[in-house]
Amino acid sequence: MCRFSVSAYLIAVLLSFSKSKGNPLDSDGKLITTKGNPLDNLEMPAACKDQxxxxxxxxxxxxxxxxxxxQTFPLQKDLGSRIGFSFRDGDKENGNADCPANTTYVDQPIYYIFDESGIVRPVIQSPNRFEQLYSTRWCLNEGYITQNTRHFYPESKRLKKxxxxxxxxxxxLDFIVLVEEFDELTYKVVKTIDGIPVCCKCQYHTKKILQ
Structure with a gap:
């Protein structure tokens, strides 16, 4: 009797957890794959795997x-142009000599994101009706540490510290994504699970051991 109660409790917990993630389970605790909202079961394109x-x-x-x-909700009229974060001279701003940055994407539409609940969401993008443009920049050498920086003159005492x-x-950044609720299309404002990279900066640290 005790073992049965524990099993029933575990199934109830799994049901609750799975529903919170958008993945319903049946009464036996098995994932339901034949039903559900297609917009809640999207996957990242292969080119963006693990992103x-x-x-x-x-x-x-x-x-x-x-x-x-x-056609029903003219977001462009209601919200206007949306540029989440833009580098207008992005092609020219490649970081600096110490910390070079990637500038592949400047004012481009993002089509999918992982929201904060871990669900892949389609970002609403339409060249003629509504666009959300973003620029991204990240360190090509993330975590790289240099002591021979050009920020200080070689003879400077600061260089040693x-x-x-x-x-x-x-x-x-906010994204307006398409969702379906009660068989009706609507939108939701969400954020990505860990933010969007926008720049590469040089972060100064005091050396643990001064030479």
């Missing part, structure tokens, strides 16, 4: 649903 956001549209982007939704580490800065 929390994606500039690739992929094959499963719900373009038709987005266009249908925007500090070292420079390359650190990527992230921002919690």
């Amino acid at each position: 929390t956001f994606c500039f690739e549209k992929g094959d499963n982007y719900p373009e038709e649903k987005i266009e249908k939704f925007l 500090f070292q420079v580490e390359c650190v990527t800065t992230r921002l919690d």
Whole structure:
């Protein structure tokens, strides 16, 4: 009797946890894959595997649903242009000699993100009706530490006291994503699970052992 009670309790916990993640289980604790909202079961395109956001549209982007939704809800009229964070001279700003940065994406649409609940969400993007443009920049040598920095003159005494580490800065930017609730298309404002990289900075540290 005790063993049965524990099993029933574990199934109840699994049901509760799975529902919170958007993955329903049946009464036996098995994942239900034949039903559910398709927008809650999207995956990142292969080109963005293991990433929390994606500039690739992929094959499963719900373009038709987005266009249908925007016919009813003209977000461009209500919200205007959305540029989350932009480097207007991004191609020219490649970081610096100590901490070079990636500048591949400047003012481009992000199509998918992992939201803070760990669910892949399609970002609402339409070239003719509503765009959300973002620029990303991250350290090419994340965590790299140099002592031979150009920030100080070689003869400076400060050079002997500090070292420079390359650190990527992230921002919690808002994304308007498409969701489906009670068989109706709508939108939700969410953030990514760990932010969007926007720049590479040089972070100074005092050396533990002064030479």
